[in-house]
Amino acid sequence: MSLLVVDNVTLRFGGVAALDGVATEIGRGEIRGIIGPNGSGKTTLLNAICGIHRPDAGEIRLDGEKLTGLKPSEIARRGLGRTFQTSQLFRGMTVLENMICGLHRRTTTGLLAAGLRLRSARAEEAETVERARAALDFVGMGAFADRPASALSFGQQRVVEIARTLIGEPKIVLLDEPAVGLSLNRVAEFDALLRRIRDEKGVTLVLVEHVIRLVMEISDRITVLNSGRKIAEGKPVEVRNNPEVIEAYLGKELRARRAAS
Amino acid sequence: MPVFSRRNVLLVLLAGALILPWMGNPYTLFVGTLLFIYVLLAVGLNLLVGYAGQLAFANAAMFGIGAYTTGLLQVRLELPFFAAFPCGAVVATLVGLVISLPALRLSGLYLALTTLAFAQATQWVFLHWENVTFGAGGFKTPLISFAPLPVETPTGLYFLSLLLAVLLTLFAWNVAASRIGRAFVAIRDGEVAAESLGIDLLRYKALAFAMSGFYAGVAGGLYSALLNFVAPEGFDLFQMVLHKAMIVVGGLGSVTGSLLGAGILVFLLEALRAFKGTQEIAFGALLLVFVIFLRGGLVSVLKRNARGWEEPLRLPERRARLLARPGTASVPGE
Numbered sequence: 324m325s326l327l328v329v330d331n332v333t334l335r336f337g338g339v340a341a342l343d344g345v346a347t348e349i350g351r352g353e354i355r356g357i358i359g360p361n362g363s364g365k366t367t368l369l370n371a372i373c374g375i376h377r378p379d380a381g382e383i384r385l386d387g388e389k390l391t392g393l394k395p396s397e398i399a400r401r402g403l404g405r406t407f408q409t410s411q412l413f414r415g416m417t418v419l420e421n422m423i424c425g426l427h428r429r430t431t432t433g434l435l436a437a438g439l440r441l442r443s444a445r446a447e448e449a450e451t452v453e454r455a456r457a458a459l460d461f462v463g464m465g466a467f468a469d470r471p472a473s474a475l476s477f478g479q480q481r482v483v484e485i486a487r488t489l490i491g492e493p494k495i496v497l498l499d500e501p502a503v504g505l506s507l508n509r510v511a512e513f514d515a516l517l518r519r520i521r522d523e524k525g526v527t528l529v530l531v532e533h534v535i536r537l538v539m540e541i542s543d544r545i546t547v548l549n550s551g552r553k554i555a556e557g558k559p560v561e562v563r564n565n566p567e568v569i570e571a572y573l574g575k576e577l578r579a580r581r582a583a584s
Numbered sequence: 585m586p587v588f589s590r591r592n593v594l595l596v597l598l599a600g601a602l603i604l605p606w607m608g609n610p611y612t613l614f615v616g617t618l619l620f621i622y623v624l625l626a627v628g629l630n631l632l633v634g635y636a637g638q639l640a641f642a643n644a645a646m647f648g649i650g651a652y653t654t655g656l657l658q659v660r661l662e663l664p665f666f667a668a669f670p671c672g673a674v675v676a677t678l679v680g681l682v683i684s685l686p687a688l689r690l691s692g693l694y695l696a697l698t699t700l701a702f703a704q705a706t707q708w709v710f711l712h713w714e715n716v717t718f719g720a721g722g723f724k725t726p727l728i729s730f731a732p733l734p735v736e737t738p739t740g741l742y743f744l745s746l747l748l749a750v751l752l753t754l755f756a757w758n759v760a761a762s763r764i765g766r767a768f769v770a771i772r773d774g775e776v777a778a779e780s781l782g783i784d785l786l787r788y789k790a791l792a793f794a795m796s797g798f799y800a801g802v803a804g805g806l807y808s809a810l811l812n813f814v815a816p817e818g819f820d821l822f823q824m825v826l827h828k829a830m831i832v833v834g835g836l837g838s839v840t841g842s843l844l845g846a847g848i849l850v851f852l853l854e855a856l857r858a859f860k861g862t863q864e865i866a867f868g869a870l871l872l873v874f875v876i877f878l879r880g881g882l883v884s885v886l887k888r889n890a891r892g893w894e895e896p897l898r899l900p901e902r903r904a905r906l907l908a909r910p911g912t913a914s915v916p917g918e
């Protein structure tokens with residue numbers, strides 16, 4: 324059975340269909356790339372999956388359970404992680420505190436236990452801190468644990484954000500342009516990191532990405548969106564040679580060039 | 585641990601507070617009690633505004649609801665103070681919960697306006713529901729008695745306020761350094777990201793509002809007993825500005841800052857008491873100066889320049905680790 328099923332999802336903003344009957348199935352342990360020109364609906368698809376937007380039609384299921392209609396926090400608690408196109412670290416916290424937030428759904432300390440600093444609260448806290456440090460080490464950011472999140476470079480913020488999502492042990496993580504703004508050799512590092520995440524943690528990854536080289540290299544399958552519709556899906560080689568995909572990218576580029584001149 | 589760490593400084597202040605009733609006069613006792621009441625207000629408001637980032641203006645109203653409930657239950661139903669006082673806190677907590685409902689849908693300016701409207705409506709009820717509230721003139725509350733304890737009322741009230749201020753400040757510190765405090769800050773710094781990590785916005789906003797309602801309700805009950813009198817103007821917009829000024833001057837998102845802010849503003853309040861009308865202007869100006877020039881409040885200066893004033897959003901690690909170890913013999917390699 325597929326892990327994530329997107330079943331004919333349509334989502335309109337005003338009159339415009341940002342997603343138009345999009346359907347796809349993502350298997351357990353897969354790395355799925357999602358590509359498409361600007362404004363083609365990639366972010367909207369992720370937002371529909373993680374509950375930020377509610378589809379006008381269609382349904383989304385994770386592990387057979389319907390997600391459509393649940394709040395984002397409820398969907399997160401069912402094992403769906405998400406990072407965003409712009410960095411969303413909590414700026415008023417240190418890197419380590421950000422990481423511990425990723426364990427929020429794995430911890431249970433209540434108001435009284437926390438306020439009275441009961442033994443159970445202290446034990447849980449100590450355990451979360453240790454796990455957070457280990458998770459930072461996993462992505463090579465251990466040395467930055469006690470820095471303010473706002474002091475990190477752009478690329479470091481992306482990495483910590485991914486680690487913060489992973490620490491909650493989600494089944495699947497949606498990454499929205501994680502490599503944007505990274506230098507080329509950083510992209511290669513990043514490629515390795517994503518593979519390690521899949522191989523060592525067994526996490527399914529959905530990757531929206533503009534750095535085509537990265538997507539082609541790392542994805543098992545790729546879904547191509549254009550104007551809210553799925554125009555192609557398949558192995559990287561198949562997608563690369565698909566005439567409709569070429570037209571969607573090149574056509575747009577040609578039009579842009581014509582408009583510019 | 586540095587000599588002038590937060591812990592040491594506050595312990596010295598606490599020691600001073602414990603002997604003050606034998607050193608000072610009735611006036612210092614009054615101001616001391618007032619200070620503890622404002623500490624409660626500032627700490628509670630800071631949890632909501634500074635930590636959870638909810639720009640709410642209902643704190644003075646919840647303060648008033650605590651005072652009115654405590655006072656009216658004594659006067660109208662002849663409950664003893666020690667029964668009426670907890671009721672006041674509970675009612676203010678519930679009101680806080682109710683205000684949190686629109687807060688889930690509103691943010692920023694809209695939340696500010698809605699809570700401001702709520703505060704004005706509360707004023708209106710205090711003023712015009714005369715059959716219950718005695719209207720604009722307010723009402724006297726009975727002098728509370730600490731019998732069988734051998735203390736006079738002002739001293740007893742002083743120590744009761746001190747005890748509650750200390751306990752509830754410690755409680756707030758602990759909550760701030762827990763997953764709950766971090767959930768508050770996460771919501772403040774990014775609602776969407778917080779939700780994506782499984783943090784339930786409704787739950788934690790409601791909790792922040794309820795906690796600030798509780799702290800304000802406790803403060804209100806003590807205030808009614810301190811003044812022996814409850815009237816609408818004690819809980820008006822000026823009172824709201826005062827609370828806001830405390831947390832902004834002391835430091836948003838810092839329990840320590842709430843203490844600093846309460847101390848400084850109560851001092852100013854008393855220093856300017858002779859000059860009616862100057863208080864509003866002074867506090868407004870102070871608020872503005874800090875918002876523009878010192879966003880982090882006074883506590884940020886301390887954190888930058890003195891050691892031992894940090895306020896991490898988690899428990900101090902070494903102690904926490906030691907506690908986790910005993911009994912868990914299964915840790916590999918140890």
Ligand SMILES: Nc1ncnc2c1ncn2[C@@H]1O[C@H](COP(=O)(O)OP(=O)(O)OP(=O)(O)O)[C@@H](O)[C@H]1O
Nearest residue numbers: 336337341359360361362363364365366367368408
């Ligand atoms: N909240 C919104 N309200 C209205 N329209 C929106 C909203 N979000 C997205 N859109 C529109 O939906 C379409 C798809 O946008 P989306 O952000 O999903 O594109 P994208 O593929 O992620 O683009 P990019 O590569 O630039 O990130 C665009 O036309 C966009 O203007």
Ligand SMILES: [Mg+2]
Nearest residue numbers: 365366367408
């Ligand atoms: Mg996008």
